[in-house]
Amino acid sequence: xxxxxxxxxxxxxxxxxxxxWQEIVVGTVAFAVLCFVLMKFVFPRMxxxxxxxxxxxxxxxxxxxxxxxxxxxxxEQYRAQLAEARTDAxxxxxxxxxxxxxxxxxxxxxxxxxxxxxxxxxxxALAAERATIVRELRTEVGTIAVDLxxxxxxxxxxxxxxxxxxxDRFLSGLESTGAR
Numbered sequence: 001x002x003x004x005x006x007x008x009x010x011x012x013x014x015x016x017x018x019x020x021w022q023e024i025v026v027g028t029v030a031f032a033v034l035c036f037v038l039m040k041f042v043f044p045r046m047x048x049x050x051x052x053x054x055x056x057x058x059x060x061x062x063x064x065x066x067x068x069x070x071x072x073x074x075x076e077q078y079r080a081q082l083a084e085a086r087t088d089a090x091x092x093x094x095x096x097x098x099x100x101x102x103x104x105x106x107x108x109x110x111x112x113x114x115x116x117x118x119x120x121x122x123x124x125a126l127a128a129e130r131a132t133i134v135r136e137l138r139t140e141v142g143t144i145a146v147d148l149x150x151x152x153x154x155x156x157x158x159x160x161x162x163x164x165x166x167x168d169r170f171l172s173g174l175e176s177t178g179a180r
C-alpha cells in the first residue's frame with residue numbers, strides 16, 4: 001500500500017516534516033489494533049503473572065515469618081531445656097558430692113572403729129602377755145628365792161604351801177618397794 005501511495009503522489013512537492021495523511025491513518029489503525037491486542041490478551045496475563053508473583057512473595061514472607069516464629073519458639077524451648085539440664089547437672093553434682101562426703105565419713109568412721117579395735121586387741125594381747133610374763137616371772141623368782149633361802153637357811157623349804165606364802169610375801173615386798 002505504501003508503494004501505491006508513493007507511486008501516485010509526487011514526492012517532489014511533499015514536505016518531509018509533515019507526514020502523508022494515509023500513513024497517519026494506517027499508523028493509527030495499526031496502533032489501535034496493537035493496543036487492543038495488548039489490552040485484551042497481554043496485559044491481563046501480565047497482571048495475573050504479577051499478582052501470582054506478589055502472592056508468592058507475600059506467601060513466602062508469611063511462611064518465612066512463621067518459620068522465624070517457630071524457630072524462635074524452638075530456640076526458647078531449647079534454652080529452657082538447657083537451663084533445666086544445667087540445673088539437673090548441678091543438682092546431680094551436689095548430690096554426688098554429698099554422697100561422696102557421706103561415704104568418706106563412713107569410711108573414716110569404719111577406719112576409726114577398726115583402728116580402735118586393733119589398738120584394743122593389741123592392748124588386750126599386751127595385757128595377757130604381761131600377765132603371762134608376770135606369772136612366769138613369779139614362778140621363776142619364787143623358785144630362785146626358795147632355792148636361795150634354802151641355801152641360806154640350810155633347810156629345805158619344799159613344803160609347797162609354805163613356799164608359796166614365802167614367795168608371795170617376798171614379791172609383795174618387792175612390788176611395794178618398786179611402786180614408791
